[in-house]
Amino acid sequence: MAQDDKESRALAGLGASAAAAISILLGADIPPMNVAAGAPYMHTQQAKVSQQLVNVLEEIKASANELNEILDQVLIKLVNDPASAQQLSASQFPLLAETLRSLERYVRQAEDFCAGDVQRRDFLRALASIRSRVVDIVSIARQSSEPEAIFESSIDRKGLAALAELGTRNLHKLAG
Structure with missing residues (x-):
């Protein structure tokens, strides 16, 4: 039971971090009222958003090894007991995988x-390793x-x- 709680807390934390990163990115595209595009305020805001995103990514990277171990345990549990797939929230893992893909894409392409x-x-690397395990679970x-x-x-x-048999022969x- 304690193991399940640990898994739930870790996955909830990952989901919260990924959601925070996406909300930072979504909020970055909305300029405040009465501020012209390209104004000094916008540059300051972009730097602030970028630093906020880096902070969230640092949290994800710092917990990547622990998260990967937990995701591996979930995967092993699924392989050994396919009935436990019914306990997983079917919508959360695919959503988490897509969120991690979006973060990867942004980090890779952001200038x-x-x-x-x-x-x-x-x-x-941290995002890809976590996403890979989540996709395997899905x-x-x-x-x-x-x-x-x-x-x-x-x-x-x-x-x-x-x-x-003929093909094998x-x-x-x-092969020799």
Whole structure:
């Protein structure tokens, strides 16, 4: 039970950090009333937004190893017990994956990003490692919750086995 609480807290923290980063980015595009575009205020605001985003990304990067371990545990739990996929919130993980993709895209493409190239690369690595695990969780959960497609076929199963055997023999001949 304590492990589940730890997982929930860590995932909630990741979700909150990702949401904070997205809200910073969304809020950055709205200039205040009565301020001309390109005014000194806008440059100051962009630097402030960039620094706020860097702070959030620093938090994500600092907790990346712990988050990855927790996400790995969730993934192992899903693989070992596919029924536990029903306990996962189906909408939160895909949303989290898309949010992390958006952050990665912004960090990669932003020209006014105040972090250096090394720091940018570290942020991208942390985001990508977390996103990769979240995407794996989404994939495993989807596979375990969707019924398998069943196709009716009149294929000769012995013939199929013979064809597979022939392919294996030919592969062994090619491989030496």
